[in-house]
Amino acid sequence: xxxxxxxxxxxxxxxxxxxxxxxxxxxxxxxxxxxxxxxxxxxxxxxxxxxxxxxxxxxxxxxxxxxxxxxxxxxxxxxxxxxxxxxxxxxxxxxxxxxxxxxxxxxxx
Amino acid sequence: xxxxxxxxxxxxxxxxxxxxxxxxxxxxxxxxxxxxxxxxxxxxxxxxxxxxxxxxxxxxxxxxxxxxxxxxxxxxxxxxxxxxxxxxxxxxxxxxxxxxxxxxxxxxxxxxxxx
Numbered sequence: 001x002x003x004x005x006x007x008x009x010x011x012x013x014x015x016x017x018x019x020x021x022x023x024x025x026x027x028x029x030x031x032x033x034x035x036x037x038x039x040x041x042x043x044x045x046x047x048x049x050x051x052x053x054x055x056x057x058x059x060x061x062x063x064x065x066x067x068x069x070x071x072x073x074x075x076x077x078x079x080x081x082x083x084x085x086x087x088x089x090x091x092x093x094x095x096x097x098x099x100x101x102x103x104x105x106x107x108x109x
Numbered sequence: 110x111x112x113x114x115x116x117x118x119x120x121x122x123x124x125x126x127x128x129x130x131x132x133x134x135x136x137x138x139x140x141x142x143x144x145x146x147x148x149x150x151x152x153x154x155x156x157x158x159x160x161x162x163x164x165x166x167x168x169x170x171x172x173x174x175x176x177x178x179x180x181x182x183x184x185x186x187x188x189x190x191x192x193x194x195x196x197x198x199x200x201x202x203x204x205x206x207x208x209x210x211x212x213x214x215x216x217x218x219x220x221x222x223x224x
Contacts (some may be wrong), residue, residue, distance in 0.1 A: 002126040024186040025207065029215065034212070036215075042217075042218060043113075043200075043215050043217045043218065044152070044200065045215070046213075046214075048136050049212065086151075088162075090211070095204060095211060095213070096141055096154045096157050096165055097142075097144075097152075097154065097213060098140065098154065099144075099151050099152040099153070100151060100154075101150070102151065
């Protein structure tokens with residue numbers, strides 16, 4: 001079975017502060033991890049995938065297999081980062097995604 | 110940039126009625142999915158569809174649900190006899206496995222309200 005846990009439902013930071021959104025997973029095979037973002041009234045959009053090891057909009061995420069984590073980090077949060085963030089895992093041969101419950105990030109001015 | 114589209118954006122129906130939710134995936138994509146999100150809960154996988162057949166389905170996707178790709182462009186989700194607990198946001202997604210970094214593209218969702 002595959003499971004994704006995002007322990008924080010809400011996270012509030014001030015502009016310019018560092019932000020870390022936590023994600024832990026459970027999967028018996030070799031996982032593929034993603035972060036999706038949903039801005040207000042918009043669709044789910046892919047933000048990051050672990051396999052690309054990229055930085056998008058200043059966000060990075062490193063897959064830590066020992067801790068089974070894929071935390072999303074940004075050193076200096078911006079107000080436009082306010083959104084719902086979902087961690088997702090792809091496993092199996094059919095590419096379905098298993099999502100965490102999401103973390104609502106609010107960046108205050 | 111091509112996008113997945115879904116219609117309608119909001120559907121209100123009475124319990125026991127049939128509903129069809131429609132999706133137009135991105136044109137060169139080969140894999141199609143339905144997910145749903147009950148208010149306040151996580152996004153849950155319902156079904157995946159590839160090569161004109163269901164490739165995987167969750168335990169939520171019981172006999173009341175069906176999917177179809179009636180022509181080359183639409184992908185539909187039918188709920189035969191809606192229940193109150195079917196009220197949710199339904200997301201369609203499409204993707205292809207043409208690259209190493211496979212990803213799914215989501216539609217804007219259809220909010221289904223069963224009264």
